[in-house]
Amino acid sequence: MRQKLFEPEYVLDVRCIAGLNGIRPQTGIGVEIGALTTLNSIERSDFLRKHYPVLTEAAATVASPVLRNMGTIGGNICLDTRCLWYNQSLTWRKACGYCIKKDGDLCHVAPGGTKCWAAFSGDTPPALLCLDAEVEIAGPSGTRRLPLHEFYTGIGDNYRKLEPNELLTRVFLPASSADYRGIYRKLRVRGSIDYPLAGVAVVLKRFDGHVSDARLALTAVNPAPVLVKGVTQLLNGKIMDEVLAEAVGELAAKTAKPLTTSALTPEYRREMIRVFTKRALLAAASN
Ligand SMILES: Cc1cc2nc3c(=O)[nH]c(=O)nc-3n(C[C@H](O)[C@H](O)[C@H](O)COP(=O)(O)OP(=O)(O)OC[C@H]3O[C@@H](n4cnc5c(N)ncnc54)[C@H](O)[C@@H]3O)c2cc1C
Structure with missing residues (x-):
């Protein structure tokens, strides 16, 4: 928001939504992780370290301990894509004529192209992909569940299949992916x-x-x-x-x-x- 990449009318704090926080093993099925579970809780979970170690390893590398105390797995999955030409101040971006991802119509990374190549730079999603994770998304018409690999579009400026009125609520890891x-x-x-x-x-x-x-x-x-x-x-x-x-x-x-x-x-x-x-x-x- 400080870089004027987002100027929302309202900012909603979702941390108090009951039931969306915590790691719940389900015998024979796998484990359900609430979207609001902090990366620190994931890093320190004995259950996840024992059965899904790639996830605890990846979570432990996100940012710094202070950020992992606040940052959530849901936020890490939904993280915006990043680019040298995008994550800059308004003055900097204006001087360069902006870019496709925000306020402009050219890509400095692939000039002449029409696709945005901003890179997805979250640490836990590759671990979750290896574990065949699924995500639950809640919206006005109910909830839907989809494999994580279907959640991402591969387009830098429209990178996830999530409507503005939808919330990622849970992550599921199947028992079949345990103990690798x-x-x-x-x-x-x-x-x-x-x-x-x-x-x-x-x-x-x-x-x-x-x-x-x-x-x-x-x-x-x-x-x-x-x-x-x-x-x-x-x-x-x-x-x-x-x-x-x-x-x-x-x-x-x-x-x-x-x-x-x-x-x-x-x-x-x-x-x-x-x-x-x-x-x-x-x-x-x-x-
Ligand atoms: C200095 C710094 C260093 C960082 N380094 C790393 C790093 O090394 N690796 C890394 O992966 N990340 C890094 N991050 C990003 C961030 O700390 C983590 O990705 C963290 O997991 C974000 O979680 P959050 O809950 O704070 O999400 P937010 O930052 O609040 O949200 C990220 C995006 O997801 C949306 N969102 C959040 N939760 C949900 C939900 N439940 N449903 C739908 N949409 C949602 C938000 O609206 C926003 O668009 C860094 C951030 C900073 C400031």
């Missing part, structure tokens, strides 16, 4: 506070030393958090080693489409996706 090894790796300028400029979440299950299931998702390198396709097929039935982890790293780097939305170059961010993917897979498969 989970790793989250994140590139940021200052380790103590910053948003990710590239982020990789990995979950992996092994049987008898062989991978029996694996999923990988990226953040901060596309206008939406994305699951990398083809990972399960590439890894299933195999024993993880450097060559295999590198092959998946290549796949992840091809899925990442970083543009000049941040101070770090797209080339570096893409390379770090490759490196983090390899490291995360090897860590997840280590004993």
Whole structure:
């Protein structure tokens, strides 16, 4: 609001809505997390750390402890997309002729294009995608539930399927996603506070030393958090080693489409996706 990106007539504090706060395991079904649950509560939950460790790892890297005490999982899922040309003061943006995402009609990142490439930069959504999370949305006509991967549009200036009169109320993690090894790796300028400029979440299950299931998702390198396709097929039935982890790293780097939305170059961010993917897979498969 200080940067005049939003000038709302009213600001609504949703923190007191009863029933939307807390982590509720449901035997045989999974776990329900209220949208108002703070990131700090998620980071410190023994249940989530034991059964869904990729989520606690990702939550623990959001911003700083002070912000995690206030910030919620719902807010992290609904977080606005970010860009070097957008997250600036009004004076700065005016001097540059604004941009597609706010008040203008050009994209400084992809000149000539009509699509906004602002990057989705939340830390928990890639972890949630790996866990097959679903979200519940409440509106005037009732509630609807949809897989998290359907919640994002992939368009930077219209990034989520949420009407102005709708509220994200709950997140569900299925029992079938429990007890995977989970790793989250994140590139940021200052380790103590910053948003990710590239982020990789990995979950992996092994049987008898062989991978029996694996999923990988990226953040901060596309206008939406994305699951990398083809990972399960590439890894299933195999024993993880450097060559295999590198092959998946290549796949992840091809899925990442970083543009000049941040101070770090797209080339570096893409390379770090490759490196983090390899490291995360090897860590997840280590004993
Ligand atoms: C200095 C700084 C550093 C940060 N670093 C990181 C970082 O490293 N990683 C990261 O992921 N985030 C980061 N953030 C962003 C923020 O702290 C977190 O994303 C936090 O989870 C936001 O939660 P919130 O409840 O405060 O959401 P808000 O900021 O209040 O909301 C974010 C958006 O979601 C909407 N919204 C919130 N809750 C709901 C709901 N239940 N239903 C529908 N819409 C909703 C709001 O209207 C708004 O559009 C940072 C923020 C700051 C200020």
